[in-house]
Structure formats: C-alpha cells, structure tokens
Amino acid sequence: MIKNEIKNIQLESATIYADKFILCAGGKSYPRTGSTGDGYRWAEKLGHTITKPRPALVPIKIKEDWVKDLQGVSLQNVELKVLQKNKKQESYFGEMLFTHFGLSGPLVLIASRRIGELLENGAVVIAIDLEPSLSREQLEEKLRKDFQKNIHKDFKNYLPELLPQKMVEVMIKLSGIEEKKKLNFITRPERQGLVVLLKNLRMTVEGALGYKQAIITRRVAG
Structure with a gap:
C-alpha cells in the first residue's frame, strides 16, 4: 500500500475519483492574491520532497x-x-x-x-556601468576633451551632460570634487576617479x- 495515497477528493456536493491528482496551489509570492505557500506543506505531508523555495x-x-x-x-x-x-x-x-x-x-x-x-x-x-558603450579609456578621453572645451564651466553644471539631474549632487559627494571647481582645474587623478564612478558605481546588497x-x-x- 502506498503511504498517503490520494484515492479521491471529497467536495460538499460530490466526490471526485481519479488515478492521479495535480496540486495547483501557487507559490509563496504575493500572498495578498491568496497564494500563501500552503501547497508546499500539503505536498510534504503526502511524502513529496520540497526544496527550499525562494x-x-x-x-x-x-x-x-x-x-x-x-x-x-x-x-x-x-x-x-x-x-x-x-x-x-x-x-x-x-x-x-x-x-x-x-x-x-x-x-x-x-x-x-x-x-x-x-x-x-x-x-x-x-x-x-552608467556608460557601457564606452571603455574606461574612451570615457576618460571624452571627459578630457569636454573639460578642454568648457574650461570655465563649473563641475556641477557639467555633470547634467552625463547624468540625470537628480544624480548630480550624489555624484559630486562620491567624487570628492568641489562642485564649483572649474573644469580646467580638475586634476587627472580626479578625472580618473570620476571615470571609475561612472563605470563602476558600487553599492552593497542588504x-x-x-x-x-x-x-x-x-x-x-x-
């Protein structure tokens, strides 16, 4: 005799007989839709092996x-x-x-x-990578040329050419470059640091x- 074998399903008004039954109870995601993960518990009680859902x-x-x-x-x-x-x-x-x-x-x-x-x-x-179409070398060359063309522009006023406006303040803080610094006074190490941020903006997953x-x-x- 097979342990926990399902022979039939008893409803209020009828009994359903079948050789096999398929359990369709949904997953655990979006429980407000009614799918709470109960199907795993039912299947486990029937002898099925359940791997950890994610x-x-x-x-x-x-x-x-x-x-x-x-x-x-x-x-x-x-x-x-x-x-x-x-x-x-x-x-x-x-x-x-x-x-x-x-x-x-x-x-x-x-x-x-x-x-x-x-x-x-x-x-x-x-x-x-905010500029995936450019290599680091290509991006640095682009910045170098842009800085030469706009020598009197403030760093803060240049960044919107590269980034959404709302990212400007954050990138200024992360770069460590003074927001009112003229582009022609930005050093090569500062420019290279900006390239790293644009190509490799890192954050830690919680x-x-x-x-x-x-x-x-x-x-x-x-």
Missing part, C-alpha cells in the same frame, strides 16, 4: 544611504554587474530604477534570482524584499 523577480535593498537620495531616478541602457569577493558573477543590461529602499526595475528584477543565490554564500556587491514583493516563487519542488 522569492524571484523581486526588488533589492541596498545598504548605502546615498541611494535613498536617488529615489525615482530611472536609468536606461546601463550594465549591472553582480560581484562576490570582488569577482564578477553575472552581468545584465537594460533599465533600472532607484527607490527609497534600493533598486528595482526590469534589470534588477531579472538579476534578483542570482543575487539571492549568492547571498547564501556571503556578501554581494552591485556595480553599475537583501531582497521577500515574498510580499516578489512576482514569482522559484525552485519549489524536487
């Missing part, structure tokens, strides 16, 4: 406070790199959004699956928002 397509929380100042900023055509122990694990290209807690948008939601896996093994860092914000649940059954 939230997927979920926004990411970031530790750095300056990210909150960028709430609402949307970036297009950027590259997102996922790093662990200073080594690139994955990279993605597309659109993303800064929020009050960290990052969201299509690019981040897709990357969240891999980020969740890596977090189980240690700290994860996200690096954003975690994912979890099942309440996840669009799907993944790896639910074994």
Whole structure:
C-alpha cells in the first residue's frame, strides 16, 4: 500500500475519483492574491520532497544611504554587474530604477534570482556601468576633451551632460570634487576617479524584499 495515497477528493456536493491528482496551489509570492505557500506543506505531508523555495523577480535593498537620495531616478541602457569577493558573477543590461529602499526595475528584477543565490554564500556587491558603450579609456578621453572645451564651466553644471539631474549632487559627494571647481582645474587623478564612478558605481546588497514583493516563487519542488 502506498503511504498517503490520494484515492479521491471529497467536495460538499460530490466526490471526485481519479488515478492521479495535480496540486495547483501557487507559490509563496504575493500572498495578498491568496497564494500563501500552503501547497508546499500539503505536498510534504503526502511524502513529496520540497526544496527550499525562494522569492524571484523581486526588488533589492541596498545598504548605502546615498541611494535613498536617488529615489525615482530611472536609468536606461546601463550594465549591472553582480560581484562576490570582488569577482564578477553575472552581468545584465537594460533599465533600472532607484527607490527609497534600493533598486528595482526590469534589470534588477531579472538579476534578483542570482543575487539571492549568492547571498547564501556571503556578501554581494552591485556595480553599475552608467556608460557601457564606452571603455574606461574612451570615457576618460571624452571627459578630457569636454573639460578642454568648457574650461570655465563649473563641475556641477557639467555633470547634467552625463547624468540625470537628480544624480548630480550624489555624484559630486562620491567624487570628492568641489562642485564649483572649474573644469580646467580638475586634476587627472580626479578625472580618473570620476571615470571609475561612472563605470563602476558600487553599492552593497542588504537583501531582497521577500515574498510580499516578489512576482514569482522559484525552485519549489524536487
């Protein structure tokens, strides 16, 4: 005799008999839709092996406070790199959004699956390339030429040519360059530091928002 074998399902007005039954209870994500993860418990009681479910397509929380100042900023055509122990694990290209807690948008939601896996093994860092179409050398040359053409322009007034306006104040703080400094007085090390920020804007992952914000649940059954 097979343990916990289902022979029939008893309804209020009828009994359903079948050789096999399919349990369709949904995942654990978006519980307000009625999918609370009960199906895992039911399947386990019937003798099935359940591997650890994880939230997927979920926004990411970031530790750095300056990210909150960028709430609402949307970036297009950027590259997102996922790093662990200073080594690139994955990279993605597309659109993303800064929020009050960290990052969201299509690019981040897709990357969240891999980020969740890596977090189980240690700290994860996200690096954003704001100018993926240019190499570091090409970007530095562009800045050098721009600075020569606009020698009397303040650093703060130049940055909107590279970034959304709302990112300007944050980038000034991160770069350490005085906002009113004229472009022709910016040193080569300062210019190179700006290139690093534009090509490798790093932030530390605090975690994912979890099942309440996840669009799907993944790896639910074994």
